[in-house]
Amino acid sequence: MTIDELRAKAAERQQTCTQIKKMIVSRLDLEIEPDWITDDQPLFGRGLELDSLDVLELYVAIEAEFGVALYDSEMAVFGSVSRLADEVNPQLKAAA
Amino acid sequence: MTTVLAHAHPGDTVYGQVGDASVPLRFAGLSAEYQVLRDRAAVLDLSGHRLIEISGPAAVDFAQRLLARDVEYLTSERCMMSLVLDDAGQVVDQVLAFGRENGLLLESSVGAGTRLIEHLRANNDEGVEITDRSGDLTVLGLEGPYAWGVVGRLIDGELASLPFEAVSDTVWNDVEIIFARTGFTGEYGYQMIVPIESAADLWRAALEHVAAAGQEALELAMLEVRQPIPRLETAGGVNVIEIGANWLVDVTKDEFVGKEAVLAAFESGQGRRTVGFSGGDTVPEPGARVLAGGEDVGEVVLAVRSVGLGATLGLARVDAELAAAGLEFTVEGVDVTTLTSPYIVPKSWSIPII
Numbered sequence: 001m002t003i004d005e006l007r008a009k010a011a012e013r014q015q016t017c018t019q020i021k022k023m024i025v026s027r028l029d030l031e032i033e034p035d036w037i038t039d040d041q042p043l044f045g046r047g048l049e050l051d052s053l054d055v056l057e058l059y060v061a062i063e064a065e066f067g068v069a070l071y072d073s074e075m076a077v078f079g080s081v082s083r084l085a086d087e088v089n090p091q092l093k094a095a096a
Numbered sequence: 097m098t099t100v101l102a103h104a105h106p107g108d109t110v111y112g113q114v115g116d117a118s119v120p121l122r123f124a125g126l127s128a129e130y131q132v133l134r135d136r137a138a139v140l141d142l143s144g145h146r147l148i149e150i151s152g153p154a155a156v157d158f159a160q161r162l163l164a165r166d167v168e169y170l171t172s173e174r175c176m177m178s179l180v181l182d183d184a185g186q187v188v189d190q191v192l193a194f195g196r197e198n199g200l201l202l203e204s205s206v207g208a209g210t211r212l213i214e215h216l217r218a219n220n221d222e223g224v225e226i227t228d229r230s231g232d233l234t235v236l237g238l239e240g241p242y243a244w245g246v247v248g249r250l251i252d253g254e255l256a257s258l259p260f261e262a263v264s265d266t267v268w269n270d271v272e273i274i275f276a277r278t279g280f281t282g283e284y285g286y287q288m289i290v291p292i293e294s295a296a297d298l299w300r301a302a303l304e305h306v307a308a309a310g311q312e313a314l315e316l317a318m319l320e321v322r323q324p325i326p327r328l329e330t331a332g333g334v335n336v337i338e339i340g341a342n343w344l345v346d347v348t349k350d351e352f353v354g355k356e357a358v359l360a361a362f363e364s365g366q367g368r369r370t371v372g373f374s375g376g377d378t379v380p381e382p383g384a385r386v387l388a389g390g391e392d393v394g395e396v397v398l399a400v401r402s403v404g405l406g407a408t409l410g411l412a413r414v415d416a417e418l419a420a421a422g423l424e425f426t427v428e429g430v431d432v433t434t435l436t437s438p439y440i441v442p443k444s445w446s447i448p449i450i
Binding site: 001002003004005006007009010011013014017031032035036037038039040041042045048074075076079080082083085086092093 | 260279282321322340342343347348362370371372388389390391393417418419420421422423424436437438441445446
């Protein structure tokens with residue numbers, strides 16, 4: 001791949017990650033800018049410190065925003081924003 | 097600083113100097129220790145973590161100013177991981193802060209105690225008491241998907257289900273210890289702060305239930321879940337944003353040392369970003385160049401042989417526009433792929449405490 005193709009591929013993932021971060025901040029009413037959350041940041045326990053109630057909120061938000069139902073998914077999909085991006089935008093995983 | 101548990105370790109333990117501490121790197125071999133940590137539970141000698149007591153009327157104000165996260169209401173039943181920054185926003189250390197009746201107890205990262213205590217003393221505008229407690233207290237850890245079971249057999253099953261970052265002052269074998277639910281590896285994790293004279297007894301008691309894991313296995317498991325390893329990730333004058341440790345900084349706090357510099361770095365959008373990568377059989381050295389489409393776009397921060405992945409696993413710091421998973425880079429002529437974190441999913445995420 002050329003560097004321009006790599007940049008385009010990275011931009012697609014970063015765009016999805018940004019969309020997820022905005023959704024998290026909005027839905028959970030966090031007092032931070034979405035970009036303060038990093039793509040690799042853990043979401044549960046350490047990291048963003050989400051709890052099980054937050055997860056329920058995110059399930060609903062993800063379905064509304066991306067049309068993807070994650071209710072039966074393993075907790076690993078919430079391992080990071082980037083991991084979540086793979087789930088809500090399967091093209092990212094397919095292209096990896 | 098030599099580990100206070102050296103006399104309790106096997107004779108063939110391999111030690112290494114990490115910052116100001118001599119720590120056990122390996123006991124039975126990296127692969128075996130890693131498997132124990134990821135599949136069952138391991139006991140950890142964390143005596144290379146310095147314990148520093150902050151006390152006096154202004155202790156909380158001092159800690160609130162020096163730590164990058166909000167510790168104003170940190171009770172004696174809670175602990176919290178936070179970065180400590182200098183005025184330039186660079187990482188002095190990553191600490192675990194325990195709320196105490198008379199102030200706080202700070203646990204440094206491995207081998208960073210001297211640097212941390214010097215920084216605290218140099219910034220002691222409030223006139224608090226800063227006491228190095230490493231002469232009388234030390235730290236043992238338990239981590240693994242079944243560490244909770246070990247807690248039950250070793251101390252008290254009730255403690256195993258403490259919430260994350262909860263702390264309990266308890267008694268083991270007639271000795272007062274501070275017990276905390278913590279964790280560095282994504283697995284169930286616990287720490288026990290224990291008087292030095294009882295540490296070897298607790299270590300041996302733990303070994304009746306689990307095997308020991310050394311610093312190499314611990315740091316590999318930390319890397320796999322993108323838990324920052326300060327001693328390996330903060331060299332070269334990089335800032336918090338470049339490291340990707342934003343979550344250890346609370347920018348909603350009114351004030352703390354380094355805040356202005358961190359915000360300036362964040363708002364500028366400049367600098368590089370850190371991303372994980374895997375691939376190849378060789379382990380590149382820190383500083384090895386990272387190429388994308390033939391262009392130099394960054395460098396390797398650290399790399400190891402991952403037992404879990406069966407391949408090289410590392411972190412690279414690259415141009416921000418290329419800091420994303422799923423990209424093909426080249427490092428020292430070897431093709432590598434950038435990864436989505438966590439690089440290994442901890443077994444604890446699918447095993448409930450029962």
